[in-house]
Amino acid sequence: MKLPFRIHKEGRRMLTVTLAILTALTAIAFYFIPHVGWIVAGVLFVFFLIILQFFRNPRRLVPVEDDNIIYAPADGKVVVIEEAEEPEYFKERRLQVSIFMSPVNVHVNRNPIGGEVVYNAYHPGKYLVAWHPKSSTENERTTVVIDNGTTQILLRQIAGALAKRIKNYLEVGQTVRQGEDFGFIKFGSRVDIFLPLGTQLEVDLNQKVKGNKTVIARL
Template sequence: MKSPFRIHSEGQKLLLLLFLVLVAITAIVFWLAPAWVWLAAGLGVAFYLIILQFFRNPLRLVPLEDDNLVYAPADGKVVVIEEAVEGEYFHDRRLQVSIFMSPVNVHVNRSPVSGKVTYNAYHPGKYLVAWHPKSSTENERTTVVIHNGRTEILLRQIAGALAKRIKNYLEVGQSVRQGEDFGFIKFGSRVDIFLPLGTKIEVSLNQKVKGNRTVIARLVS
């Protein structure tokens, strides 16, 4: 069954304002150059639909809530799977999985596990392209750590060249449920996930994934 089409709250005001602006532009064209009004209206509708799809928020429930499963926190393509040093919170080696969100992907970020938020920090920074190796440490970003009762999972929302608005709704001490919305990155970018060494990765490089649908890893007891 297809998910119902919904508009995320982050885009509602912008879409209303854009609608009014495009109507005003079309009215001005009709007043000054009526022969061009249909072209103006057509371009306005096309532009509005492009922006509209940025803010879609399909209703998705995880198929199975399981403390051993780590679901994709975002729609996109897996661009990194590697062992790396996480230097902000863990200060040791972790398994990193990075998902690149293109402008055509759903931009909602969803919690890959259930648990309690133990860390949340926003960092201003650069706007390098999201696939740049240094974007994880130099770009504007928000880092969140969730403790699922056994271990901690780190999520990092990273702004890119176009995405300069990161929204994160979590607070330290807050309990989150697997699959719940926890943030939004306007106009795409990237989400990094840092997992304990020994975690079984269930995705491959360049694989396309969907938030709350694709299992990206299984935690080992």
């Protein structure tokens, strides 16, 4: 059976192991309790589909490559739009936009602009719920800064109460293309974007966005 979407590389091993375990449990159920075997099989199949959807990776190209356009780096809902102090890299006030990724969202993170990676740092930390005000400074997180030649934007992947597996594929000095995958957060969490003050926003609070499709802002 051909799936209508790709499976992200971060989920292939887990899905293989999960499928093997669930197949064994189904066989055991049919052998020892055959009268409820199909019920057990159905429940385990639904469980596998839930895990499977966490790792879907739909093919998406940005409509137009333009580094003056900031595309959404993740699927989810805009939960923060505010001016905030960015203490790690810029050390000044920036316009912060935060996208919360629920367990049912696509978990792939994509480059909102193209350019050179000038900063990349991983920080271990707590696992507060992703919408907690202190999650952006106290949770496990990865911070990346991309320079497009005229401006720099900062991206921060933040782990939540369930998401304890942040993957970031970027390296300092690397040239990245707008729309390409830059990371993955297993089982949902949050991505913060820090933009220059005065940036023209194209989204509203509580708006649902899609990575590579929704325009977050224009520089």
